[in-house]
Amino acid sequence: MARALTSRLLFGSLIVLLYLFLLLPVLGITYVSFFNSQFLSFPPPGYTLRWFANVFEQEALISGFITSAEVAVLASLIGVVSGVLASLALVHFEFPGREAIKSFLLAPLLVPGIVIGTALYVFYIQIAQSTGWNPTRSLVGLVIAHVMLTIPWSVRLIAASMGMLDRSVEEAARNLGAGALKAFLLVTLPRMRAGIVAAALFSFVISFENLEVSVLLVQPGATTLPIAMLQYIEWNMDPTLAAASTVQILVIGALLLISDRFVKLSQVV
């Protein structure tokens, strides 16, 4: 009995420690955002909400947030649709080069972001020189870069969820008179919902917080939030960014809770 109790206590404290380890940075950032001091110091001289007000006065941060959100939505959308189509081909069909294509689609995960960013930058300049159209002058260049990040995640998550689906269910739909497209839309796609939602969430977060791929591809006045933050701390040491992060954590947390209403996240990840 005593031994069982001890081991349960040990196990319990291990779990608590793990959660602390994961949550401590988040809690720390939130704590710091209330410090009433121009420079980070500990213990804080007092507490204030003014840094939160300051976040909304920083136009660079606000427009960065909007740009990041736009790019993340577009990149996730394109990534998820491509992910669904690619997974369909990879899971359902045998064709020569299938493994090669699979590895190719996952490859961007293996290349350091800064390398992708640099390579794309050089590539975009060449496009601009030969066609006169510069992809970095609009969000297009950034969206294309982020799609390279969202496709591998989407393919991974959607193909995995699709691989677990029983194909005979789709066959049953065909048997009952549904054409290939109808069977897919009415029977297979709804059953892929969990994988698709997971892919969309991951893609959005990956794109939203990306810094190293984007850093060379943005233009002045249209930066993403992480870059705007980077620029801000070059000149300021106040807790504004901690406040911005706290807001960001709240927004993403709210998004997760909302999507949990539609698809149980515990089934997804």
Next chain:
Amino acid sequence: MAELVIRNLVKTYGDHRVVDTINLKAETAELVALLGPSGCGKTTLLRSIAGFVPISSGSIEIDGRDVSKLAPNKRNTGMVFQNYALFPHMSVAENVAFGLAMRKVPKSEIEKRVAHALDLVSLTDYAERRPRALSGGQQQRVAVARALVVNPDVFLLDEPLSNLDAKLRMSVGMQLRALQQKLGLTTVFVTHDQKEALMMADRLVIMRAGRVVQEGTAEHLYQEPATRFVADFLGHSNVLTGTPVEGGFRTDGGIKLPSASTDGPRVLAVRPENLLLGGETEGVETVLDATVETVTYLGSITEASLLLPGGERVVAHHQNRTGRELHLAVGDTIRVGWRTNATQLLIDDMSEAA
């Protein structure tokens, strides 16, 4: 309802002939069971009728129309899958309505026909449930209702009983058979379980390695198996190997049997219930003294494994009846015999295959 005719159907994967020149006919309202061990091609054959397996050559005709090039959704077959393959995101009623919606049946008629189909399988009270909330037997009935509501020309069953409890299997099988007869459904039924096939089918088709070994009624196949494989697959048979000799056949253990011509490798086959024991052997053609090796009392029968003088082993079934119980002990010597007309000299298709 319609008749199904399959002519010279071949399906190859690479060099391997999974289905090898099959000819098969299912008359209107007939239930044909495809029976064979796993890998014999029975499921591939069924799936090629449904249109999920493109065939290499041959033809499949339903009601005189060649469907072998048609997409699965154009064939009007109704299939019950082994795992039922219900749509998990739809209610029972929506599952059943799916095929009708695909056929653009008006809404009011869909409701009527779904209600009727659910009534047919006694699931009216479960219409709004999700498949996950049903038991295995209920799920199977949803699958049956879903396949039947569209009035398919051919009803296809892929091991529909294999996922049910042994207890349930018998009664569900009987219900399915009653439904099939009531609606006059032309049906092809795939199973590896001979009991299911014997219980349900008008006609059995025994398959092996992509070919039909023998077909006929259950009685015909049991009593007159064409080969050693059939005798062994359908029920149990004592098989004694041997060689043809002048005027008959001689087993490796030295038992002689008068018989007609024996071309090719043959074996002697005797069903366990045709082995007569003790006093029953009075006046039969072959009588031997055997040693009892094991005795298993199974209620209505007693099963005894016997060692023949020539070193061969056979299994005998004794029908127990009040007043004529068999008293056997391991080590006893007992007379065992059989009538020549209860034995068969069968083509030995088991040794050549290796």
